[in-house]
Amino acid sequence: MKEKFALYRTTKKQLMQWVDLSESLTCVMSWFVIGLIFAQNAPLPKIAAKIPWSTKLPSRTQRLWRWLKNPRVNCALLSKSIAQRWLANFHDTTIYLVIDRTDINANHWLLFVGLCYRGRAFPLVWKVLPGKVSTSFARQRALLRVIEPMIDKSCRVVLLGDREFRSTALMGFCQRRGWHFRLRLKCDIWIRANRRWFQLRDLSLKPGERRYFQSVYITRKRRGPFHLACWLDIGGKDPWYIATDTKADAGTLLDFKKRFYVEPMFSDFKSRGLNLEETRIQNPQRIDRLLLVVVICYLFVTQQGMSCIRVGLRRFFEKTCRRFYSLYRLGELYFSHRFDSGQQIKFAFPRLC
Numbered sequence: 001m002k003e004k005f006a007l008y009r010t011t012k013k014q015l016m017q018w019v020d021l022s023e024s025l026t027c028v029m030s031w032f033v034i035g036l037i038f039a040q041n042a043p044l045p046k047i048a049a050k051i052p053w054s055t056k057l058p059s060r061t062q063r064l065w066r067w068l069k070n071p072r073v074n075c076a077l078l079s080k081s082i083a084q085r086w087l088a089n090f091h092d093t094t095i096y097l098v099i100d101r102t103d104i105n106a107n108h109w110l111l112f113v114g115l116c117y118r119g120r121a122f123p124l125v126w127k128v129l130p131g132k133v134s135t136s137f138a139r140q141r142a143l144l145r146v147i148e149p150m151i152d153k154s155c156r157v158v159l160l161g162d163r164e165f166r167s168t169a170l171m172g173f174c175q176r177r178g179w180h181f182r183l184r185l186k187c188d189i190w191i192r193a194n195r196r197w198f199q200l201r202d203l204s205l206k207p208g209e210r211r212y213f214q215s216v217y218i219t220r221k222r223r224g225p226f227h228l229a230c231w232l233d234i235g236g237k238d239p240w241y242i243a244t245d246t247k248a249d250a251g252t253l254l255d256f257k258k259r260f261y262v263e264p265m266f267s268d269f270k271s272r273g274l275n276l277e278e279t280r281i282q283n284p285q286r287i288d289r290l291l292l293v294v295v296i297c298y299l300f301v302t303q304q305g306m307s308c309i310r311v312g313l314r315r316f317f318e319k320t321c322r323r324f325y326s327l328y329r330l331g332e333l334y335f336s337h338r339f340d341s342g343q344q345i346k347f348a349f350p351r352l353c
Helices: 001-018 021-037 042-047 057-069 073-085 137-150 166-175 252-267 284-310 327-340
Strands: 095-101 108-118 120-130 158-162 180-184 190-193 196-199 211-216 225-232 239-242
Touching: 001 021, 001 073, 001 120, 001 137, 001 180, 021 042, 021 057, 021 284, 057 284, 073 284, 095 252, 108 137, 108 252, 120 252, 120 284, 137 190, 137 284, 137 327, 158 166, 158 252, 166 180, 166 225, 166 327, 190 327, 211 252, 225 252, 239 252, 252 284, 252 327, 284 327
Parallel strands: 095 158, 158 180
Antiparallel strands: 095 108, 108 120, 180 239, 190 196, 190 211, 211 225, 225 239
């Protein structure tokens, strides 16, 4: 029990430096994060069961519920504060941002902008929205505008996005800000290249084939000129058609592969980790606040996984011939081992740069 209270004290100290909340709200938030770390489940009763408050379980659950309903917990400002501190570490380097979306439950989905770093994605800003419709450019632009002033002018920015984020408006947004982009197109998009119009599906790529086009126009409205890299993986059925503002070559495809750094993160958020989809909360603002706690928990456990690798203990948790665990899952095992061994654990976010 004393180890859990020691972790609480370091968590509270760290959060008070990173977020602008009253002490009472920070106290509840700290225990919220610790409860989620131990529960590894997003439903509130399971989190409350892991918090050593001297009240009954329903009372503990209600206390967490009141925190989620509190309008003074401004999720947008808190997530912006964390993102600002991270991005301040980057100077004279290339920053890869990925924009994506995922379902949270049957009625809500998450629009997300993250930072690609060393094979994984770290969440920066997000928005929980109701419904199942595709995201509009206006919503995408609103999130990217939050990120824009945080990035040092000396950095080169590359935005990665899947087919839902293929709009020429988003490409223009990047160009006006001096950003680069690698955005995947749908196969039914019309392209003008080599003095003729055709749909991308008409290329009929063979497995392993790559083709590059320079100075093409996209859609019948002749948006461009842009450049295009096309590839069909051996054994794959779904070709990549990547629009870019720089010369299309093999580097374009390598850059776009970083977009898939978000997939393990979403998996850790949901069925293979924190089970975010099991929450019964239906209010978008409250889901947003719960997601803030989920993100902080994810960052802490990921940092534990990074520490495990850094001290050379990964071989004690999985075979060296094959990697079974994500960085998050490895961090979860390493944290449990340290806690059960009575080691002192300090709360910390992953170190970037």
